Amino acid sequence: ETSGRGETGPAFPDGFIWGAATAAYQIEGAWDEDGRGRSIWDRFSRLPGKVADGHTGDVACDHYHRYAEDVRLMADLGLAAYRFSVAWPRVLPTGSGPVNPRGLDFYDRLVDELLAHGITPYPTLYHWDLPQLLEDEGGWTSRDVAYRFADYAVAVHDRLGDRIRTWTTLNEPWVAAFLGYGSGVHAPGRQSPAAAFRAAHHLLLGHGLAASALRAAGAAEIALTLNLAPVIGTGACERHDACAAVSTVDGLLNRQFLEPALRGRHPLDVLEIVARHGGLEHIEDGDLEIIHQPLDLLGINYYNPSFVSCAPGAPGDRVYPGSEGIRFDRPAGPTTAMDWPIAPSGLESLLLRLARDYPEVGLLVTENGAAFDDVVRDGRVADTERIGYLDGHLRAAHAAISAGADLRGYLVWSLLDNFEWAYGYHKRFGIVYVDFATQRRIPKESALWYREVISRNGLSYGSQGDR
Numbered sequence: 001e002t003s004g005r006g007e008t009g010p011a012f013p014d015g016f017i018w019g020a021a022t023a024a025y026q027i028e029g030a031w032d033e034d035g036r037g038r039s040i041w042d043r044f045s046r047l048p049g050k051v052a053d054g055h056t057g058d059v060a061c062d063h064y065h066r067y068a069e070d071v072r073l074m075a076d077l078g079l080a081a082y083r084f085s086v087a088w089p090r091v092l093p094t095g096s097g098p099v100n101p102r103g104l105d106f107y108d109r110l111v112d113e114l115l116a117h118g119i120t121p122y123p124t125l126y127h128w129d130l131p132q133l134l135e136d137e138g139g140w141t142s143r144d145v146a147y148r149f150a151d152y153a154v155a156v157h158d159r160l161g162d163r164i165r166t167w168t169t170l171n172e173p174w175v176a177a178f179l180g181y182g183s184g185v186h187a188p189g190r191q192s193p194a195a196a197f198r199a200a201h202h203l204l205l206g207h208g209l210a211a212s213a214l215r216a217a218g219a220a221e222i223a224l225t226l227n228l229a230p231v232i233g234t235g236a237c238e239r240h241d242a243c244a245a246v247s248t249v250d251g252l253l254n255r256q257f258l259e260p261a262l263r264g265r266h267p268l269d270v271l272e273i274v275a276r277h278g279g280l281e282h283i284e285d286g287d288l289e290i291i292h293q294p295l296d297l298l299g300i301n302y303y304n305p306s307f308v309s310c311a312p313g314a315p316g317d318r319v320y321p322g323s324e325g326i327r328f329d330r331p332a333g334p335t336t337a338m339d340w341p342i343a344p345s346g347l348e349s350l351l352l353r354l355a356r357d358y359p360e361v362g363l364l365v366t367e368n369g370a371a372f373d374d375v376v377r378d379g380r381v382a383d384t385e386r387i388g389y390l391d392g393h394l395r396a397a398h399a400a401i402s403a404g405a406d407l408r409g410y411l412v413w414s415l416l417d418n419f420e421w422a423y424g425y426h427k428r429f430g431i432v433y434v435d436f437a438t439q440r441r442i443p444k445e446s447a448l449w450y451r452e453v454i455s456r457n458g459l460s461y462g463s464q465g466d467r
């Protein structure tokens, strides 16, 4: 077999957007600076037993102070795009009311620094850090919070709108609702299926309200980022197209969000589950019209497929209320340090399904990546497995483009090792290693590989990762 060096492999379309992603609470630190208010993650991470080893985002990657160095790093890697999130509690410390200009100053500086380096900023307005004072009023289970979110979105637009082209409202409303209010593994840590379904609806409502307010304020492009995954039947369900386990989980994970946002309708099978878990009173006439705003881009966060089978009597999974009688399988095969299966073909089938079902919306992979047990040796991090993961998923993305999917770009999760939510700093997703004791950044081999991919706008011949 040839080494492939210098030979051409899959090439991406001209203008394909190469980038990396992060989120505010996971990297910024500076939890108490410049008038920042408390978020649900400040509270949750301090509750005993919620986050591994009691880690918090108090310091994280200290990006709040080191953003200029981090932008230089992005420029060195040749990134064309950087996806970050804006911390609502920096902008509106109490969740609503007067704007805190010093909080917006930070994003102002960050955006200018990115633009000065030729990097397009892709802000996300909500990546799970709800102001604690809004949680005290019910959080996302309260309808009012959706309206507060739209006010907040406009406040950020007022300050940054002259330099931002694409506005993403939410990151992964499924996770915010079902891990935050359903299983309680994420902040605010509530454990109620009814609360989770209410939260999911109000997150969608907040998306719609913010999207329409941003559009009215002059925003050029609106995006919504969802965590989506193909749901694959296993065992007896493997060759059974109409498997109930597959369609139920697909409804809860994917269609619950795709259909209201992109088609202005509720999937009836999901609605039936919602009705059994607290009722439908929180859904008002006209809500679907609000939620169904024109979308320019659908952001896709893909990590792995979901594997399920019908198993009468199985308890189901707490993050999927209504999944009683479904077994969640973990087929044999390679996994990441999160114990998540590695299955690049899932990205291809997901992209093709979205291109088929929602052909009008542009697609952007807003997150894809993996945690592995990285170690520094002689000042280098030889993360061969991550290169293999990324290479495989980029090949899958390329195959989907070749088959007609309108995929505009790919943003790796993550630029930096960071605060991995309930896992604290133990799980490293970065293409850049962070030594948290010194805040030293070390680009891993995957970062250097990614720089090559970006500069040739394509992959080299043959897989680089599995050797």
Ligand code: GBH
Binding pocket: 023, 026, 171, 172, 175, 227, 301, 303, 304, 305, 306, 339, 340, 341, 367, 413, 420, 421, 429
């Ligand atoms: C993203 O969420 C987040 O946006 C980001 O902040 C985070 O750091 C990153 O991922 C890495 O975790 O049940 O074993 O099949 C990821 C959402 C939802 C992806 C659950 C994996 C199931 C794994 N995740 N999912 S498994």
